[in-house]
Amino acid sequence: MPGCYRLATAQGSTKSTAIRPMKFYDFRPSPSPTKVRIVIAEKGLSIPTESINLRELEQQRAEYTEKHPGATVPMLELDDGTYLTESLAISHYLDRVFPEPNLLGTDPKEQALVLMWHDIATFEGYLGVQELLRNSSGAFQGRALPGILPYEQIPALAERGRKRTELFLDKLERRLHSSDHLAVGRYTYADIAAYVYVRFAARVLGNDPLPARPHLSRWTAEIAARPAVRAATG
């Protein structure tokens, strides 16, 4: 039923709940939209989706930048024509409108801890891997920062990004030694974000960061086995 959302029940059956025609702008290989895609899958939603191929620079075409001058994915178009960008903002919106299962915390302290670990992971992990990738890969020459504007690569940043990425993985290992999950005593959006960054790091580092980190390995395997995560990342 295009344009509507189908909410899968725990039993696997589906019921159509015609809410409104949202539209999701995605690119499967990219980490940021992958976080939102996992949220959508965990909630059993089916949202009409358009792929914006970043490798073909489709995000820089006028029909996209007219909607989003910042020229990034993900983006969620709401029923009233509002364009939401930034993966945390989109995920927060979906968690409020479709509250089951909760992913961003149920009380002020949980919500704060999810945001806190999300931000730690994003500033230390995501930015670290981005520095390494965008300042070393030929595919990002002249595009060392996301968006439409040109930035030259800085070789010293690739080095720094590698160091930051390894330190981020070590921080996760320490945290997951003392805690089953990152933010609170259950799987939340903080785990989703950090999991996506760990996959991103493994791809960009060129070596598998897991064998030397047993707690990170256990946590990664548990998240990877979730049906929603498999569906969203397969």
Added chain:
Amino acid sequence: MPGCYRLATAQGSTKSTAIRPMKFYDFRPSPSPTKVRIVIAEKGLSIPTESINLRELEQQRAEYTEKHPGATVPMLELDDGTYLTESLAISHYLDRVFPEPNLLGTDPKEQALVLMWHDIATFEGYLGVQELLRNSSGAFQGRALPGILPYEQIPALAERGRKRTELFLDKLERRLHSSDHLAVGRYTYADIAAYVYVRFAARVLGNDPLPARPHLSRWTAEIAARPAVRAATG
């Protein structure tokens, strides 16, 4: 009444509402704790506060890193001994526990737009100014990233940071040409964050970014005139 919160009413009188002994770790010249200090002031709260002098590297002393290995401010210690770090997480917590006046949005769409503009401002503005400051100032030699770990300065990043900062200010000018406030039709945490970054940019750029940007100037003047902002930044 130390250890308690006094909520000032609009009339300026106060009533003691003994809730619990939180503690705020602050450093007034720094942008990140300034955002939280404005939130505290807007809500009329009085929270016991300890200054961590970043210029004296007090954030790297054992008595602080035992509580927060990441060695940054702000930090909020909750009544149950939880240490909340990251300014967005702390501000979100305070907005949920002390809901008046609302600063982070009252419905899912508002909340998402506040988070979206907060993240745009933080990734483009705050990170840009940080790049410029930390890679050009002698005070940050060997500390080109926040936290406890050493990172050498990269001169090319100072250049890039200056460019990012100017483009951020231009983006705010365009947004504030079509909108009185950044995220929604009233003052929110997105405005607080961006305002703090604009003040930070003005200090670091070494020239006043406002005269060439009339809409940014109007918005900045309105926020600067708020009693809570004056109290928190004076």
